[in-house]
Amino acid sequence: METFRMQYSAPKGQKRNGPVKIASGLQEPIKRYHSITLDEDKCVGCTSCIKRCPTEAIRVHKSKARIINSRCIDCGECIRVCPHGAKHAITTDLLELDNYKYRVAIPAPAIYGQYRSARSRNHILTALKKLGFDDVFEVALGAEYVSNATRQYLKTVKKEKNLEGPVISTACPAIIRLIQVRFPNLMDNMLPLEAPVEVAARLAREKAKRDTSYGDSAIGIFFISPCASKMFSQYFPLRGEKSPVDGVISFQEIYMNLRNKIKSLKDDEIEDLEQATNYGVRWPSPGGESMALDINKFIAVDGIHDVVKIFETIENSNKFDDIDFLEALACKGGCLGGALTVKNHFVSQVIMKTMRDEAKAKDRENELTDLPNRDIDYHDILWDKQLEHIPIHKLDTDMAKAMKKLERMEKIADALPSLDCGACGAPSCRALAEDIVRDEAKITDCVFVLRERVRALANQMFELESMLPPTMIRDDKRDSDSEAEHRHESLSNDVNDD
Amino acid sequence: MAEKSGMHMEYDINKEDFNSAGEASSKVKKTLNMLGVDNKVIKRVAIAMYEAEINAFIHGGGGMAVADIYTDKIVIEISDHGKGIENLELAMQEGYSTASEEIRMMGFGAGMGLPNIKKNVDELDIRTGPGEGTDLKMTFKLN
Incomplete structure (x- = not known):
């Protein structure tokens, strides 16, 4: 095993227990319960991140950006936008790999778009295995199982449930959280199935048990991730008590090591580790999930701010009632634009095209002309937890009091300059007015x-x-x-x- | 709006600016969220108000949206100065529409507006007549 740079250690045994009180939000910089964390030494207290946050979850307080726990949806916008590299996603300490006797890497398919020099998926997968894993299992294959299950679910939901509007994809954890905090009326529309990473992790574990004599605790499943929010779903599994994923390692962390490994591979070293078809390989690009569903009408929207706009429209009107499926991805460029990727997603798209063509050629050789038929019953990956609405905007539990606060808030907002300069640490004048009526800021915070x-x-x-x-x-x-x-x-x- | 304590909001519906259509209902929705009104009610208000707002925009040539929020009810009034509804009974039927081809091309005018509003409100009061404009008063009860 090669040596890696040390990263934030993931707190063990911590789980998110429902909504955190907003009132306590400004008190402490968040280090726990969340994927996103702040390097206090690097944060200069500028206001870049507060403006881009889609849920207005960040305030600059005492020259440091603080995340309000209950509002953060782990979308990673702040990581992307921070000019000082002060925001990080919590990932697993690579030393944790040593805790397991048999280690399996499950790379997200977006990894195929990271290496221009890689001649095939097998090159990437083999090189990854050689970085210190005993096996490599494609999340792209897990994605194909999810596609099968989704197709079953869509048929059932149309027949049995009287669902208004489209079914909304939940492969992106930031979208689940966005709906939870801002669009409670869309909760029933969420696809209540595990994401490809979890499904792949279960499959990889079963395979590891078949291939070896190791028990559960000796097998470690590590997700190789482009995504800032995946760590969150590890702490808060939507099915079962414990996430099937044991750790999350970011693309960025292993980028150089993997690159060097790919370059130094000799032809006779390449193993055949590819299992997914071109449908699985296409998944991380916007529209990839929808195109594996065999449906007439879908919308694929990427980028959190555009997702918010589309959700607003659905919530306000019945305009999208004829749409079967809505694929919503927090990052521009889908998972290829994940906050923990290295390559620009436009470049990744081009590399992915080559990988997909390769996969298609292989599918033709295997006489696969249609969607692959993966053996799964959607009930086996159905969520067993009910998500609750987290009302982040509610001013008071008593409506009459909330009205008073809102009136006061309007008055304060009128007295503020409406410049939204951010110097007070809030993203806008209105946000400052809201913080004031919540007793979390003062009017004189405005310069x-x-x-x-x-x-x-x-x-x-x-x-x-x-x-x-x-x-x-x-x-x-x-x-x-x-x-x-x-x-x-x-x-x-x-x-x-x- | 002196009766009991409540919140009063007013918005212009400008027929020249299509981008602003739906803005009033969006703002009212945000307000109701901050007040902690039940999500199911918010959804009904948003849908009915949006429909009415779009109606005032398309058929009414613009007008006014007024929202009064009390602790026990929400009253939304949308009024326009258009040509009014000639046959209200027909207009209340699903699929009936007098919208132009142009409007239909934009995805509106399916004849679902008024029926959809009726489905979502607790009380609906329509005052209209040829040449008199249309005045829609929608009441939503809160418990």
Whole structure:
């Protein structure tokens, strides 16, 4: 096993227990329960991340970006946008590999788009195995099982449930969380099936047990991930008590090592580790999941801000009732644009095209002309947990009180400059107004309000300074003094009104 | 709106600006979210108000959207100065529409507007007549 750079260690045995109170949100920088964490030394307290966050989950407080636990959906936008590289996704410490006797890498299919120099998928998979794993199992194959299960589910849901609007893909964990915090009315539309990574992990474990004599605890399944939010689903499995994935390693972490390995591979070393067809290989690109479903109408939307727009439309109208499936991916370029990838997703697309053509040629050799038929019953990967709505915007549990707060919030928002400069640490003037009524910020956090106050105070001091006790007043100063006194009075009235 | 304590919101529906169509219902939805109103009710309000807003935009040539929110009910009033509905009974039927081909091309005018509104409200009061514009008052009860 080669040596890797040390990464954040994933806290063991921690699980997310439902919604975290918003009120406590600003108190501590989040290190636990979340995929996204902050390198305090690198964060300079600029406002780049707060503006891009789709759930307004970040505030700059004491010169550091703090994530409000309950609002963060782990989409990774802040990791991507941070100019100082201060945001990270929590991944597994590579030393944890040593805890297992038999280690299986399950790479996300997006990895095929990372290496221009790789001549085939087998080159990448073999090189990956040689980095210190006993076996490699493609998540792309897990994806094909999920496609089969989804097809079954879509047929059932159409017949049995009276579902309005499209079924929404849940392969992207950030989308699950987005729906949970912002679109509770779309919760029933979520596809309640495990994602390809979990399915692949189960399959890989079964294979490991067949191939070896090891028991469960000796087998470690490691997800090689382009994604910032996958760690979250490891802490909060939607099926079963424990996630079938034992660790998550990012593309970035192994990028150079894997690249060097691919380059140094000799032809006779290449193993045949490819199992997925071109359908599985296509999965991580936008539309890839939908195209493996054999359906008439689907929408594939990538990029969290566009996803929000589409969700708004669905929630407001019945416009998409004729759409069977909605594939929503938080990252631009789908998983190819994941926050933990190295290559730009436009470049990855080109490399993926080559990989897909190779897969198609192989499928033709195997006389596979249609979607592969994977043996699965969708009930076997059905979620067994009910997701709850996390009402992040609710101002108070008592509606009358919430109304009062909202009215106050509107008034405060009107008094703010509407510049959305971010200097207060909130993403917008409205967000600051909201924080104020939640008692998490002060009006003077706004530099413009503060400046006005300081100015008024300075004027007042200036006026006071020019006033003298009557005993000290000389005749020649009298007239101008009384004038100043007058002005001071009207000014102090202004201040008091404020 | 002096009766009891409540929130009052007003929006113009500008017939010139298609991008702004649906803005009022979007803002009301956000407000209801902040007030912690039940999601199911929010969904009904959003759908009915959006439909009515689009109607005022397409048929009514613009108008006004007014929302009054109380602790026990939500009242939305959408009024336009258009030519009014000639035959209300027909307009309430699913599939009946007087929308132009152009509007239909944009994905509207399926004749589902008013029936859909009716399905989602607790009380519906329509005042309309040829040349009189249309005034829709929708009430949603909160418990």
